[in-house]
Amino acid sequence: MNHKLKRIRQIFVALVLIAAAGFSSCEKYSYSPASVDPTATWHFKTDIQPIFNTNCVTCHGSIRSPDLREGKSYLALTKGGFVTLPGLTSKLYHQISSSSDHIPRTTDTEKLKILYWINQGAINN
Ligand code: HEC
Structure with a gap:
């Protein structure tokens, strides 16, 4: 029983870590649309x-x-x-x-x- 609880806790911690990594990578690579006017003349x-x-x-x-x-x-x-x-x-x-x-x-x-x-x-x- 105790062993099972420990396992569940391990899985929970792993999930939290994965979620945290996921969110921080979203932060890092968040897409911000470039604002470049295609109709302007580029020199x-x-x-x-x-x-x-x-x-x-x-x-x-x-x-x-x-x-x-x-x-x-x-x-x-x-x-x-x-x-x-x-x-x-x-x-x-x-x-x-x-x-x-x-x-x-x-x-x-x-x-x-x-x-x-x-x-x-x-x-x-
Ligand atoms: C750190 C060195 C480095 C920098 C900085 C760099 N390049 Fe290059 N470039 C290379 C290398 C190495 C190759 C050949 C390998 C390849 O095709 O990826 C290459 C190939 C090219 C080619 C194709 C050449 C061919 O004969 O087909 C073009 C075009 C080019 N680079 C443009 C650029 C432009 C524009 C920039 C800047 C925004 C840039 N490079 C910055 C190293 C660099």
């Missing part, structure tokens, strides 16, 4: 390049393609075929949204800016 120089400067140039410089350094990035992306329409299937968007090397590097907001910029024609604006 390469002021909206996109700063994302590369902060998140990408440590790896993507003169050695690793595409070269995302200021002044080099636009040509590297267009000539390399990284920005194609529709943006959703472009290599650039694919890399930042589904490659495990890149997933944590851009926020949802940054991803959307890049996506909309590509969909608006990937202009060097």
Whole structure:
């Protein structure tokens, strides 16, 4: 009897721990919808390049393609075929949204800016 009670208590404690872990992970990964206006004009120089400067140039410089350094990035992306329409299937968007090397590097907001910029024609604006 005592043994059974002990077992029940163990199960209860386990359930509480699982629930706590579940709630805290919800907290950590809670989805907050990105607020990026798809109808606004997104500019390469002021909206996109700063994302590369902060998140990408440590790896993507003169050695690793595409070269995302200021002044080099636009040509590297267009000539390399990284920005194609529709943006959703472009290599650039694919890399930042589904490659495990890149997933944590851009926020949802940054991803959307890049996506909309590509969909608006990937202009060097
Ligand atoms: C920690 C180093 C690192 C950072 C930072 C990084 N990358 Fe990469 N990137 C890689 C590696 C390694 C590869 C090749 C392996 C792969 O395809 O995942 C790669 C591949 C790519 C490719 C595909 C290249 C090809 O020839 O197909 C693109 C596009 C790209 N990265 C874009 C970005 C962008 C945009 C950022 C910033 C948001 C970024 N990367 C940040 C390491 C990095």
